[in-house]
Amino acid sequence: MMKVSNLRKSYGEGSTKVEVLKGINLEIAKGETLALIGKSGSGKSTLLSLLAGLDQPDSGEIAVGDKKISHMKEKELTHFRAEHMGIVFQQFHLVSTLTALENVLLPLELLKRPDAKETAEKLLESVGLLHRAHHLPSQLSGGESQRVAIARALAIRPTILFADEPSGNLDEETGDKVMELLFKMVKETNTTLVLVTHDQDLARKCSRVVHLEHGSLA
Numbered sequence: 240m241m242k243v244s245n246l247r248k249s250y251g252e253g254s255t256k257v258e259v260l261k262g263i264n265l266e267i268a269k270g271e272t273l274a275l276i277g278k279s280g281s282g283k284s285t286l287l288s289l290l291a292g293l294d295q296p297d298s299g300e301i302a303v304g305d306k307k308i309s310h311m312k313e314k315e316l317t318h319f320r321a322e323h324m325g326i327v328f329q330q331f332h333l334v335s336t337l338t339a340l341e342n343v344l345l346p347l348e349l350l351k352r353p354d355a356k357e358t359a360e361k362l363l364e365s366v367g368l369l370h371r372a373h374h375l376p377s378q379l380s381g382g383e384s385q386r387v388a389i390a391r392a393l394a395i396r397p398t399i400l401f402a403d404e405p406s407g408n409l410d411e412e413t414g415d416k417v418m419e420l421l422f423k424m425v426k427e428t429n430t431t432l433v434l435v436t437h438d439q440d441l442a443r444k445c446s447r448v449v450h451l452e453h454g455s456l457a
């Protein structure tokens with residue numbers, strides 16, 4: 240479903256040049272849950288940003304189905320991302336001026352999906368937060384905020400969900416609960432998941448683990 244070929248990415252130039260990804264090859268199947276692990280600074284977030292179309296590789300190719308996202312123009316890529324990709328970040332990234340419900344509604348309204356309100360409400364209910372629908376992010380706890388972010392990322396029924404250390408900003412107990420919920424929802428909807436994590440226990444919950452080391456995958 241997703242195919243990555245010979246992906247390269249470096250930052251800086253001359254003496255400050257850092258080659259982060261040195262030819263990544265990876266195939267991800269539909270419904271697979273893939274954990275991406277590796278030491279701090281090994282390039283996990285860099286790789287995730289490229290896969291999610293948030294940044295451009297220096298060379299190489301990324302295809303989702305028959306669409307080559309690495310070759311798309313900005314406008315086409317923005318639309319493809321909105322329609323097919325969900326992203327959950329460590330820092331939640333909710334829109335601070337919108338309520339929990341409005342945050343979940345946002346991607347649905349951008350795509351002019353029918354029944355957007357009902358869908359958003361159902362999702363808030365499945366993450367156990369319907370009673371917080373009209374609260375602003377500043378009125379939510381970290382765990383609640385991440386549950387809203389998960390509902391928002393899954394609202395469009397993405398082809399693929401990317402998560403970068405989604406429990407990294409939460410205490411252990413809350414993080415475990417949020418991750419349990421994420422896995423449950425991903426399984427129920429047969430969503431493909433790419434998860435960046437430091438947590439070996441969490442990685443083991445995925446159907447496959449790949450290790451990023453010295454710019455390559457093992």
Ligand SMILES: Nc1ncnc2c1ncn2[C@@H]1O[C@H](COP(=O)(O)OP(=O)(O)OP(=O)(O)O)[C@@H](O)[C@H]1O
Binds near residue numbers: 259277279280283284
């Ligand atoms: N915008 C940038 N400019 C220059 N160097 C960068 C930039 N972004 C990342 N790097 C460097 O690229 C390398 C990989 O960073 P990246 O954030 O992808 O690693 P990571 O494996 O996700 O790390 P961590 O687990 O600590 O979050 C690091 O050495 C980092 O300093």
